Amino acid sequence: MTRSHLILCLLAIMTACKPTTMLEVVQPALITLPDHVNVLATIDRSKPSSGFINVLEGGVTGESIHQDRDGRKNALDALAEALSRTPRFKVVHTGLEYTGTETGSTFAQPLPWDEIASICEQYDADAVIAIEKFDTDNRREVTSRKKKVKRDDKEIEVTVYDGSLEVDVHLGWRIYDLKSQRIIDEVDVSDGDNDSRSGVETEDELLEDLADARALTYRVSQRAGRKYAERIAPIWITVNRSFYKKAKGPEQEEMAKAARLFETDSWNEAVDIWHTIVERPSTSSEVKGMSAYNLAVAYEKRGMLPTALSWAQNAYGQHGNKKARNYVSILQDRIHDQEILREQLKQRS
Secondary structure, eight states: OOHHHHHHHHHHHHHHHSOEEEEEEEEOOSSOOOTTOOEEEEEEEEEOSOHHHHHHHHHHHTOOTTHHHHHHHHHHHHHHHHHTTOSSOEEEEEEEEEEOSSSSSSOOOOOOHHHHHHHHHHHTOSEEEEEEEEEEEEEEEEEEEEEEEEETTEEEEEEEEEEEEEEEEEEEEEEEETTTTEEEEEEEEEEEEEEEEEEESOHHHHHHHSOOHHHHHHHHHHHHHHHHHHHHSOEEEEEEEEOOOOOSSTTHHHHHHHHHHHHTTOHHHHHHHHHHHHHOTTSOHHHHHHHHHHHHHHHHHTTOHHHHHHHHHHHHHTTOOHHHHHHHHHHHHHHHHHHHHHHHTGGGO
C-alpha cells in the first residue's frame, strides 16, 4: 500500500469513527404545484393496449411475465408511501388501471378531462397523478474463461463463468390539474440496476447466483416512485451530522462529556460546555473551532438555522475548521430551502 493510500484509509477510519446525530428535515419539492392542489389521486395509465405485442417484446428483451405490471405497481406504491410523509398533500392510491399505448413504452394522448373529473369526484381529489408509460429491458451476459487452480497439490486448468445482468426501467409521469384543465407536470424517467458474478464453477450456478431481474426491476421502480414524490412534494428525510468528541489538551474531558450529553439528548448541558470552551481565552484555536462546529450542529438540530450558520462561519472563519467550510454551504442551502418551503406549505399554515 502506498503512503497516500494509507493516509486516505486512516482519514476514512477517523471520519467513520466520529459520532453522528440524526436530524429529521423537510426537503422542498423540485417544482411547486398550484395552491389549490391539495389532494392527489394516483392511477396506472401505462398498461399496454396490446398484450400480444407485449409478450413478443418480453421475448426479445428478456422480460419476465408480469415484470412490467408488477414494476408499475411498485412505482405507484412507493410514490404513495413517500407522499404519505409529506405535510403538503393528501394522497389517494386508487388502484385504477387504464390502457396506454400499444407497448406501454411511450406517452399516450392525455386522458379526456371528463375522465379526470370523474376520478377527482369519486376520490375527492384536486388532481390526478398518472404513471403514463412503463417499459423494462433486461440484458444478461454470460462468458467463460480458463483458470488455473490448485487441487490435490496439482495445478489444473478449469473453466469458470462470469456473468452480469443489467435492468433498465423507463417510465413517464403526468399530473392532471382538474381546476385549470392543464397537465401541470410531464416527465420522463430512466434508471437502472445491475448485478454481476465472476469465477463461478458452473453456468447453472452462475445463473442461480445472479439477482432476479424482477427483483432489480422492483427496486428501481420503487426508487423511481420515491424520486417523483420528491420532485412534486416536500418530503421528510433523515440526515446525519457528525460532531467532535475527542480533542487534545486541557479540554479533552470536557469535549468528551459534552458529546456524551449531546448523544443522550441533554442539549442544554452540552451547549453550555461548548460555549464555555469557545469563550475561554486559554482554549486553543483548534479546539475552539471544534466546539463552534459542534454548536452549529446543536443549533441546527433545534431548528435554529441562522444561529447554526453563525457558529459554522465562526468555526471556519475564526478558527480554520475545514469541516465547517462545507457545513456553511449546507446551512445556507437549508435556509434557502426554508424560504421555498414557506411558499410550498403556505396553504397548510
